[in-house]
Structures are given as structure tokens and as C-alpha cells.
Amino acid sequence: MEAALWDLVENARWFGGRGREPRLLGVRPLEPVADVRSLLVDVGYADGQQETYHVPVVESERPALVEAVDDGLKLWEAFTAGSPDLVLLGTGPAPTAARRFAGEQSNTNVFFDNGTLLKVLRRVEPGGDIEAEVLGALKGSGAAPELYGTWKHGDVGLGILVEALADPHDGYDMAVEHASADRSFAEHAHALGVGLATVHQRLRESLGTGTTDPTRLAATFTSRYAAAAASVEQLRPFGDRTERTFGALAGVTVPTQRIHGDCHLGQTLFSAGRWRYVDFEGEPMKTVPERRELDSPLRDVAGMLRSFEYAAEAGAADADWLAGARRAFTAGYGLEEPTRDPLLTAYELDKAIYEAVYEARFRPHLLDVPLSGIDALLGSAG
Numbered sequence: 390m391e392a393a394l395w396d397l398v399e400n401a402r403w404f405g406g407r408g409r410e411p412r413l414l415g416v417r418p419l420e421p422v423a424d425v426r427s428l429l430v431d432v433g434y435a436d437g438q439q440e441t442y443h444v445p446v447v448e449s450e451r452p453a454l455v456e457a458v459d460d461g462l463k464l465w466e467a468f469t470a471g472s473p474d475l476v477l478l479g480t481g482p483a484p485t486a487a488r489r490f491a492g493e494q495s496n497t498n499v500f501f502d503n504g505t506l507l508k509v510l511r512r513v514e515p516g517g518d519i520e521a522e523v524l525g526a527l528k529g530s531g532a533a534p535e536l537y538g539t540w541k542h543g544d545v546g547l548g549i550l551v552e553a554l555a556d557p558h559d560g561y562d563m564a565v566e567h568a569s570a571d572r573s574f575a576e577h578a579h580a581l582g583v584g585l586a587t588v589h590q591r592l593r594e595s596l597g598t599g600t601t602d603p604t605r606l607a608a609t610f611t612s613r614y615a616a617a618a619a620s621v622e623q624l625r626p627f628g629d630r631t632e633r634t635f636g637a638l639a640g641v642t643v644p645t646q647r648i649h650g651d652c653h654l655g656q657t658l659f660s661a662g663r664w665r666y667v668d669f670e671g672e673p674m675k676t677v678p679e680r681r682e683l684d685s686p687l688r689d690v691a692g693m694l695r696s697f698e699y700a701a702e703a704g705a706a707d708a709d710w711l712a713g714a715r716r717a718f719t720a721g722y723g724l725e726e727p728t729r730d731p732l733l734t735a736y737e738l739d740k741a742i743y744e745a746v747y748e749a750r751f752r753p754h755l756l757d758v759p760l761s762g763i764d765a766l767l768g769s770a771g
């Protein structure tokens with residue numbers, strides 16, 4: 390059984406350990422709920438790092454491994470079993486059918502025919518129930534799918550049950566389509582700005598606010614740049630200008646709060662004429678405690694602005710298309726004169742540096758997009 394489980398994990402789309410000499414350290418079975426038992430699979434790597442993967446299975450007499458995501462109605466039964474781990478928030482009709490999402494995904498979505506969707510989290514860790522916490526704060530806002538249920542063991546988030554949006558369209562795909570057809574995206578960008586402002590207002594009200602020391606923030610940005618430049622040599626020529634841009638933050642006031650943390654067009658869905666933000670797990674390369682830290686909401690704004698640049702590039706749009714989308718988005722968000730804001734410029738620069746590391750690692754053919762973005766940002770920052 391353990392061999393079959395390890396084979397499943399190693400070959401799963403959501404397994405992030407390929408090429409890192411993974412080995413199975415052990416399996417921690419949780420108490421079953423109805424017919425569903427979560428297995429926590431501990432994986433070790435040659436460099437000493439460890440990860441835990443979540444594999445819910447169906448308890449059966451047969452000596453076969455049946456993934457619960459392939460038998461979604463069993464998962465729903467577990468939600469109605471009265472366990473403290475799987476909790477339904479409110480009531481609604483029970484589903485009669487379930488379907489596992491077949492596409493590329495880092496978690497596993499199971500769609501039910503009662504208009505709900507269970508996102509089964511795969512790489513799990515203590516404190517990792519961030520998305521449930523954030524969606525809880527956004528309930529009723531209309532800016533994100535509604536949260537219908539939570540699945541956790543202690544403080545290890547195992548899944549979330551949310552509103553399944555009807556016929557959803559990915560924001561990045563839509564922006565690229567508009568760019569390619571030379572159709573303005575400004576109206577959508579404006580609505581996305583309004584939506585992000587709503588998200589931020591709710592998170593401010595529910596999860597607290599603070600301020601951060603600009604000098605410390607500049608130091609964090611600078612050290613992120615140094616780490617990035619150590620691994621991506623194409624970033625090295627920007628050293629002096631980057632330091633000056635981050636140095637310009639001295640004396641700037643930086644209000645902070647909980648934010649999305651990995652905000653870009655690919656985290657937005659258009660459904661029934663409305664935009665929603667999804668995937669509130671935070672920046673994938675950060676640790677869980679780092680993802681919970683209060684941050685400037687301008688980090689999210691910067692993420693979306695960078696995303697418009699990617700869409701413009703992919704759709705071969707001209708400078709006016711991009712300028713129009715940026716202006717409409719920031720106006721919808723409620724910002725004036727965003728190009729003159731040194732804090733927003735610093736966040737855009739930090740995001741572009743993050744993107745350069747991401748592209749160098751996963752999509753080298755796109756590395757020029759953040760590199761030319763960095764050049765332009767440093768030019769405008771003087």
C-alpha cells in the first residue's frame with residue numbers, strides 16, 4: 390500500500406518535488422471521517438528540506454488505493470458527518486454528482502453539481518489555513534467566491550469549500566484576448582480596481598492594520614533583490630539604480646494590512662458579468678508566517694499592474710492599450726497619480742524582480758518581460 394501511495398504522489402501533477410531526489414519519510418494517517426481518511430505524506434529531499442502532501446483516500450475493504458477526489462460524493466458525506474475537521478458553513482442542497490478538475494493544478498478542485506467547489510489542498514503545513522481565514526473575512530463582499538466550508542486538522546488547512554462560479558473566464562486570458570484584438574480592456578480593468586479596493590477594505594476591517602518602517606521595508610526589498618541577483622545574473626546590472634529606487638522610500642508612510650499577496654490577472658475570474666478575486670494563499674515562494682505578515686496593499690496593486698504588462702506583451706498590444714488599462718485599474722482602485730508614487734514604484738520593482746526569479750526557474754522564454762519592465766521602472770524612477 391505504501392509503495393502504491395508513493396507512486397501516486399511522485400507522479401501526481403501537484404507534486405512539487407520532481408528532480409530534487411525526493412524520498413518518502415513516512416505516512417501519517419488521520420482518523421477517518423465517514424469513509425474518507427486523510428493521509429499526510431512526509432517527503433524529504435537531498436538538500437535536507439521536507440514537505441508534507443495531503444492525499445485523502447476512501448476507506449475500503451479492497452486492498453486498492455482509491456483517491457477521495459475521484460469519489461467526490463464521499464467527500465461531501467464527510468462534510469455532513471459532524472466532524473470538527475470538516476465544517477459546512479450554512480446549509481444548502483446536497484450534490485448528486487461530483488467531478489474532479491482535469492487540468493493542470495497545484496491543488497485538486499472537485500466540482501459538485503450543487504454549485505460548490507472543494508479545493509483539496511496538497512502541499513500542507515501548520516498554520517496553512519490562510520485562504521479559509523481570508524475568504525471568511527470576505528464573506529458577502531461579492532469580490533471573491535463565497536466560503537461554504539472549511540477542512541482542517543488542528544491548524545493544518547486541508548481544503549476549502551467555495552462557491553463554484555458559473556462559466557468562469559480567467560482574467561489573464563481575457564486581457565490577452567482583448568490586447569490581441571486591439572480592444573480596450575479599460576472597462577474591465579476599472580471593475581477589477583473597484584473589486585480589489587473592496588477586498589482590501591474588508592481585510593482592513595476584519596484582520597487588522599498597522600504601519601511599517603520604510604527603512605526596514607527598503608532593506609527587505611534590497612535583500613530580496615540581492616538574493617534574486619545571486620541566482621539570476623541578468624538582474625545584476627540593475628544594482629545601483631535598484632538601490633536608489635528603494636532608498637527613495639526613506640520617510641514615506643507605509644500603512645499595512647492583510648493582502649492577497651500573489652495578485653495578478655490569473656487570480657481573477659469573470660463570471661455572470663462580474664469579477665472575483667481567487668486564490669488567497671499568498672505568495673508561493675514565502676513561508677506561512679511571512680504570508681500572514683501585514684503588508685502594503687500596494688503590493689497587490691503592483692501585481693495587477695505588472696500583469697497588464699504581461700498581457701500587453703502576450704497580445705502584442707501598443708503602449709496606449711497598456712496605459713489605458715493601468716489608468717482605468719488605478720482609478721477604479723481609487724488612486725490618483727500612481728506613476729509618481731515612490732512606494733508603488735518600489736512594489737512594482739520588487740514584483741518584477743520576483744517575476745525574474747520565477748521566469749528564470751520555470752519559464753525562461755519569458756525572462757525578458759520582467760527584465761524590460763525593471764528597466765522601464767528604473768528609468769521612470771530617475
Ligand SMILES: Nc1ncnc2c1ncn2[C@@H]1O[C@H](COP(=O)(O)OP(=O)(O)O)[C@@H](O)[C@H]1O
Nearest residue numbers: 494495496498506534551552553554557667668
Ligand atoms: N470559485 C471558482 N469557481 C469556478 N471555477 C474555479 C473557481 N476557482 C477556481 N476555478 C477554476 O479551477 C481551475 C483551477 O484553479 P487554479 O486556481 O488554477 O488552481 P491552483 O491554484 O490550485 O493551481 C481553473 O480552471 C479555475 O478557473
Ligand SMILES: O=P(O)(O)O[C@H]1O[C@H](CO)[C@@H](O[C@H]2O[C@H](CO)[C@@H](O)[C@H](O)[C@H]2O)[C@H](O)[C@H]1O
Nearest residue numbers: 561651653654655673692695696697699744747
Ligand atoms: O498562479 P500562481 O500562484 O502559481 O502564480 C505564479 O505563477 C504565475 C504565472 O502563471 C506568475 O505570474 C506571472 O505571469 C503572469 C502571466 O502568465 C502575469 O500575469 C503575472 O503578472 C506574472 O507575475 C506569478 O507571479 C507566480 O507567483
